[in-house]
Each structure stands twice: as structure tokens, then as C-alpha cells.
Amino acid sequence: MSAHPTSPETGDSAVPETVLIVDFGSQVTQLIARRVREAGVYSEIAPFTQAEAAFARLKPKGIILSGSPASVPEDGSPRAPQMLFEAGVPILGICYGQQVMTHQLGGEVRPGHETGEGGEFGRAFLTVTADCALFDGLWDVGERHQVWMSHGDKVTQFAEGFDIVATSDGAPFAVIADEARRFYGTQFHPEVVHTPDGGKLLANFVRHVCGMAGDWTMAEFRKTKIEEIRAQVGGGRVICGLSGGVDSAVAAVLIHEAIGDQLTCVFVDHGLMRMGEAEQVVSLFKNHYNIPLVHVEAEELFLGGLAGLTDPEAKRKFIGKTFIDVFEAEAKKIGGAAFLAQGTLYPDVIESVSFTGGPSVTIKSHHNVGGLPERMNMALVEPLRELFKDEVRDLGRELGLPDAFVGRHPFPGPGLAIRIPGEVTKERCDILRKADSIYLEEIRNAGLYDAIWQAFAVLLPVKTVGVMGDSRTYDSVCALRAVTSTDGMTADVFPYDAGFLTRVATRIVNEVKGINRVVYDYTSKPPGTIEWE
Ligand code: XMP
Numbered sequence: 001m002s003a004h005p006t007s008p009e010t011g012d013s014a015v016p017e018t019v020l021i022v023d024f025g026s027q028v029t030q031l032i033a034r035r036v037r038e039a040g041v042y043s044e045i046a047p048f049t050q051a052e053a054a055f056a057r058l059k060p061k062g063i064i065l066s067g068s069p070a071s072v073p074e075d076g077s078p079r080a081p082q083m084l085f086e087a088g089v090p091i092l093g094i095c096y097g098q099q100v101m102t103h104q105l106g107g108e109v110r111p112g113h114e115t116g117e118g119g120e121f122g123r124a125f126l127t128v129t130a131d132c133a134l135f136d137g138l139w140d141v142g143e144r145h146q147v148w149m150s151h152g153d154k155v156t157q158f159a160e161g162f163d164i165v166a167t168s169d170g171a172p173f174a175v176i177a178d179e180a181r182r183f184y185g186t187q188f189h190p191e192v193v194h195t196p197d198g199g200k201l202l203a204n205f206v207r208h209v210c211g212m213a214g215d216w217t218m219a220e221f222r223k224t225k226i227e228e229i230r231a232q233v234g235g236g237r238v239i240c241g242l243s244g245g246v247d248s249a250v251a252a253v254l255i256h257e258a259i260g261d262q263l264t265c266v267f268v269d270h271g272l273m274r275m276g277e278a279e280q281v282v283s284l285f286k287n288h289y290n291i292p293l294v295h296v297e298a299e300e301l302f303l304g305g306l307a308g309l310t311d312p313e314a315k316r317k318f319i320g321k322t323f324i325d326v327f328e329a330e331a332k333k334i335g336g337a338a339f340l341a342q343g344t345l346y347p348d349v350i351e352s353v354s355f356t357g358g359p360s361v362t363i364k365s366h367h368n369v370g371g372l373p374e375r376m377n378m379a380l381v382e383p384l385r386e387l388f389k390d391e392v393r394d395l396g397r398e399l400g401l402p403d404a405f406v407g408r409h410p411f412p413g414p415g416l417a418i419r420i421p422g423e424v425t426k427e428r429c430d431i432l433r434k435a436d437s438i439y440l441e442e443i444r445n446a447g448l449y450d451a452i453w454q455a456f457a458v459l460l461p462v463k464t465v466g467v468m469g470d471s472r473t474y475d476s477v478c479a480l481r482a483v484t485s486t487d488g489m490t491a492d493v494f495p496y497d498a499g500f501l502t503r504v505a506t507r508i509v510n511e512v513k514g515i516n517r518v519v520y521d522y523t524s525k526p527p528g529t530i531e532w533e
Pocket of ligand 1: 411413488
């Protein structure tokens with residue numbers, strides 16, 4: 001089913017001007033989508049196996065073929081649907097995309113080990129040898145430019161109609177172009193930041209080569225989505241679970257703008273929120289937006305059930321199940337609903353292309369309202385499924401949500417329970433809330449909040465000996481965590497200076513009864529995860 005409504009007059013789908021990105025399983029395919037959107041053009045990613053259907057649905061004005069860990073000369077490696085090359089639409093092939101296009105159009109690609117030259121990985125310089133529409137206004141003949149290469153195989157004979165327009169030492173076919181068909185291939189990756197002009201090259205492709213206006217904005221998105229939500233929901237009722245996070249809040253405000261009081265929000269307060277968080281959510285929705293909100297105070301239920309549980313998965317499962325039970329009971333109380341709204345994001349719905357096959361292992365059971373739509377026979381309303389996290393923040397601002405709310409760090413569904421290894425009690429939640437709020441206050445005071453993806457305190461089930469004044473103390477250890485990340489899938493440790501950490505540690509030990517030692521977690525992801533459980 002299309003995510004876009006159909007216009008009654010024309011029968012055309014109300015899809016904005018779109019670039020179709022055909023994914024062959026590269027680690028950085030999502031970056032192509034982001035760069036294209038940064039150029040003001042809407043883009044969608046489709047696995048190569050579904051590219052033909054996506055082409056029919058989206059009617060794209062440009063196509064980009066991604067990189068891949070696969071090797072074109074190897075049997076069984078992925079191919080683009082041949083019809084894409086006959087559709088009269090401009091194509092840019094990146095790395096594997098260049099090679100697969102060359103191969104499918106009659107040229108030759110050979111494995112690095114056969115050419116005896118090996119691959120090329122990392123920073124490289126290319127020289128522009130001819131003009132081409134991709135370079136217009138950007139690169140001139142004779143110039144050298146830094147690019148990022150990551151390839152073993154290479155094109156050894158280009159297909160008919162193509163010319164070389166840039167070369168590098170390791171890739172004589174660094175950029176090839178068939179201006180008549182408007183097909184281009186780059187051996188390097190323009191989507192990564194290590195190709196400094198990469199974003200501009202991609203913008204040139206979508207705007208100059210494909211002729212798209214570049215007017216895809218959040219204001220436009222908001223209008224289109226409101227129409228779509230109205231078309232999907234009709235006169236039905238929608239329930240939305242608020243978690244306190246940005247995604248569900250933005251989804252709720254957008255849906256409310258579309259259908260008004262047909263939407264009811266349910267906020268299940270499990271008592272595992274941070275300091276002041278529940279009050280903020282309730283006041284924002286009730287007072288600021290006047291959105292019907294059911295506030296369920298369920299702290300006792302959750303903390304009662306968590307008593308005695310110490311295994312991280314047991315804690316997560318209990319919270320997930322109880323959340324759904326409470327949510328379902330509330331939904332029934334308000335007379336049920338035909339639709340459940342969720343703040344699902346694009347990275348959650350992109351189907352990843354796997355070459356290894358087999359299911360991936362469960363690292364953690366993520367908490368959401370999974371299972372509920374089937375149980376209650378509800379359809380899903382997911383207005384953010386095409387957006388990246390930073391785009392959701394833009395949309396939130398567009399909808400008038402306060403900056404301080406929109407820019408908030410992510411917070412996990414199971415809340416503080418997974419930041420208190422061992423048994424969770426109200427007393428330990430209160431101790432952690434205090435330490436966490438001091439830590440975040442200092443981060444804000446130092447102007448570091450926006451530079452950090454996520455920062456929080458963890459309360460450890462370990463007691464150590466300390467001395468305060470002349471007395472011995474025997475209290476808990478608090479760990480501080482701060483990471484940078486783009487999507488939470490991988491993360492680096494935030495490099496605080498020692499003075500900052502000393503200040504936070506001193507304040508926590510002095511101001512929070514129950515903590516007498518503070519440590520900083522220096523583990524990246526992988527091998528660590530961001531949360532401790
Ligand atoms: P991990 O700990 O898996 O976390 O490295 C990655 C990101 O996901 C968040 N997280 C969750 N978010 N429900 C959520 O909504 C969950 O159950 C959950 N567990 C982890 C985590 O805070 C980080 O941003």
C-alpha cells in the first residue's frame with residue numbers, strides 16, 4: 001500500500017518530486033538520503049529487490065544506485081532492475097552502483113585481485129579531466145579534489161556512451177558520464193563527509209541534472225501529512241501513547257492539527273521518568289496545546305512488579321507487558337479506537353539488505369506498544385515514518401513545539417529502570433533522579449547539551465567506602481554516560497575535560513545522599529551499548 005494519498009482529480013499520487021535510492025546494502029545508504037533531502041529534495045530508499053515496485057509507486061525524477069559490500073563479478077551479486085536504465089530518468093551510480101551500472105550496460109568490472117592493483121580505501125585525490133553536468137558551477141577541468149574511496153573492484157572498460165570525466169591514481173574511472181542519457185558514475189562516495197564537496201555534487205545531480213526544484217520543506221511536509229492523516233482516519237478515533245520523548249510528541253501534535261479532538265493521548269507515567277519530566281509532558285499537552293490527555297499514574301503498579309527483578313531482560317519484558325496492559329485498559333475506558341498513532345521513524349522502517357542471511361540476535365528487547373494493534377484490531381497511523389530524527393526535530397519546531405523540548409536527548413521507553421542495574425526501588429529512583437538532574441544541569445550550564453547525543457547518570461548496585469568530614473561513608477556508586485552518535489546504532493564517548501567531570505562528581509557526592517563515588521563510562525558502542533541494560 002502506498003503511504004501517499006491519491007488525488008481524486010488526476011489519479012496521480014501526491015508524492016513530492018522524488019529521488020529513488022536503490023540500496024545494495026551499503027553501510028552508508030542512509031547518508032545518501034540525508035544529503036539529497038538537505039538539497040531540498042525528497043528521497044526514499046528501496047532495497048534492490050523492490051526497486052521496480054518503488055519506481056512505479058514514486059515516479060522518481062532521479063535514481064541513485066548505492067554502494068555495497070558485494071562484488072559485481074561474483075555470481076549471485078545484486079543487480080538493478082534493467083528497466084531502470086530504460087526509463088529515461090537520470091541515474092547516478094555510486095561505487096558498487098557505478099560498477100553494476102557499467103556491467104549491466106555492457107562494460108567490464110574486474111575484482112581488485114585480478115587487476116593486480118588491489119583496492120583503494122580512504123582519502124584520495126582525483127583530477128577533473130572533462131566538463132560534465134555533475135560538476136557545473138563546482139569543479140573545473142584540471143582541478144584536484146579530495147574524495148573518499150572504499151572499493152576493491154573497479155571498472156576496467158566503461159559501457160558505450162560513457163566518457164571519463166575525472167581520474168585518480170587508484171581509479172582511472174573515478175567519474176564517468178553519459179551526458180546524452182544523463183547517467184553518471186562515481187567510484188568515490190560523495191555521501192560521506194570525507195568528500196568535502198560531496199553534498200554539493202549530490203545537490204547538483206538532483207537539481208541541475210534531474211531538474212528538481214529543491215523546494216521540499218517541512219512546511220510542505222506538514223501540509224501533505226495533514227491531508228494524508230485526514231484521508232486515512234476519516235471520522236475514526238485515534239489513540240496516541242506519549243512517552244515524554246520527541247517523536248511521539250511531534251506525531252501527536254501533527255495528528256491533533258489534522259483531526260482535532262478525534263485524537264486522545266495517553267500518558268502512562270510508570271514512575272521511571274526523570275526529574276520533572278511527567279509534569280512537563282502533562283503541562284505541554286494539556287495547557288499549551290489543549291490536546292485531550294489521559295494521565296495514568298501507575299508508579300505503584302510498575303514498581304510493585306519490578307520488586308525482586310534483577311535480570312535486565314526480565315525487567316524490560318515486565319515493563320513492556322505492563323505498559324501494554326495499562327494502555328489497553330485506558331483505550332477501552334475511552335471507548336476504544338480504530339487507530340493507534342506511533343512516532344515510528346524512517347531508520348526503523350528501512351528494510352536493511354542482508355547478504356549474510358539469517359536473523360540478527362536480540363541484544364535488548366525494545367519497549368514499544370508492539371502486539372497491541374493486533375490484539376485490539378487497530379490500524380497504525382505513523383506520520384513520521386519517512387523522516388530522520390533531525391527532520392522530526394525540524395517538524396516539531398515548525399509545529400511550534402518549544403526548542404527545549406524538541407532538542408531533548410532520546411530517553412528509553414523503560415526509563416530509569418534500565419539505568420538502575422539490579423533491583424529497582426522508589427528510593428533508588430529518587431537518588432538517581434537527583435544525580436541525573438545535577439549532571440544535566442551542569443551540561444546545560446557548560447553549553448554542551450546540543451553537542452551530546454545522549455547523557456545520563458546510572459546508579460550502580462555497588463557500595464564503596466568513602467570519607468566525608470571525619471566520618472566513614474558506605475554508599476552507592478554513580479556512573480556518568482555521555483555519547484555522540486547520529487542514530488544510536490553506534491556511539492563514541494563524549495570527551496569532557498577533567499575540570500567538568502570533577503565539578504559534576506563533587507556536586508553529586510555533596511548534594512545527593514546515598515552516593516559517595518562517581519565514575520565516567522569510557523566505552524564506545526560497539527562493544528558497549530549506550531544504556532547499561
Ligand atoms: P542501546 O542501549 O541499545 O540504545 O545502545 C540505543 C538507543 O536506544 C535507546 N533505547 C530505547 N529506546 N525503548 C526506546 O524507546 C527502549 O526499550 C530502548 N532501549 C534503548 C537508548 O536510550 C539509545 O538512545
